[in-house]
């Protein structure tokens with residue numbers, strides 16, 4: 001942290017959305033209105049049916065059919081996963097994860113003594129269903145399989161539709177649920193909507209996790225899970241013992257902004273801004289990184305994953321990059337699950353939280369640090 005507070009540092013490290021793009025005016029209006037209208041906006045309150053109805057509509061945009069009794073509102077996707085882990089996991093059980101995965105999930109598993117069992121994944125093709133099948137047939141009985149179909153953190157990959165279908169078929173046949181973390185699914189940069197998530201193919205074996213963090217603001221702390229209705233009862237018990245209810249004011253303000261169809265204008269604006277940042281980053285990498293670099297051009301989400309020449313150790317590079325070049329990233333090793341192939345020569349770069357001109361500067365600086373490291 002002391003390193004990261006250097007003046008002039010360009011940070012591609014944290015996975016933050018752009019705060020200058022938050023819909024602050026719309027949220028301020030919505031909060032003022034709900035407070036003026038009804039003091040219960042500050043009361044303890046069960047999850048709002050009006051919010052669940054909006055979530056059902058959002059899910060329909062993702063190609064998912066669900067009902068309000070399958071929706072469980074949580075304090076962000078992170079809490080949604082935490083609740084699911086607590087409901088699905090007997091202490092010490094295995095969880096199948098991609099061998100480069102979201103560190104937040106590993107942090108949830110750790111206190112439960114759960115063992116993440118890595119299966120292969122790839123920045124171009126996503127989770128390897130053969131590896132999943134192999135693990136399951138060789139006798140690993142996981143409590144669930146955790147994967148991100150779109151905007152993978154850290155790889156940026158979106159799983160091809162055929163892989164999604166195969167994963168669902170495997171889950172059904174082996175009777176192992178998939179927890180599909182779709183925190184970034186609404187942030188895609190192609191034409192039309194993103195590919196439908198795995199949950200669109202199965203409502204029994206895929207538990208979906210969603211969030212308003214990336215499309216409205218993470219400070220609201222509102223997300224959701226979509227699960228079979230009997231599971232929502234278990235989740236409610238765990239939720240009540242944890243934090244009673246998801247912040248009432250935030251829930252009501254979100255309903256208000258969604259009633260006024262904010263996302264119809266806000267989402268295209270976000271997508272356009274992030275698409276420009278992604279393209280700037282990918283272009284700058286092509287210009288300033290070694291030509292052997294394998295880099296993703298993510299169709300969704302907030303991260304570019306770069307695989308550099310194998311002799312480069314990005315954990316070592318980090319200190320020089322910050323101290324000498326004033327640029328930060330997350331070394332690949334941070335995302336590699338224990339016991340999996342290492343990711344020492346890789347790095348995750350966040351593009352959503354840095355303005356395009358700063359992206360150019362930062363990538364050029366990082367290219368200098370990489371060249372120096374490779375030269376010896």
Ligand SMILES: Cc1ncc(COP(=O)(O)O)c(C=O)c1O
Pocket residue numbers: 015075076077078079102104148153181183210211212213218222223
């Ligand atoms: C893959 C993934 N899942 C979940 C989360 C947590 O999101 P939330 O703010 O909704 O808790 C993040 C946050 O960065 C994330 O990258």
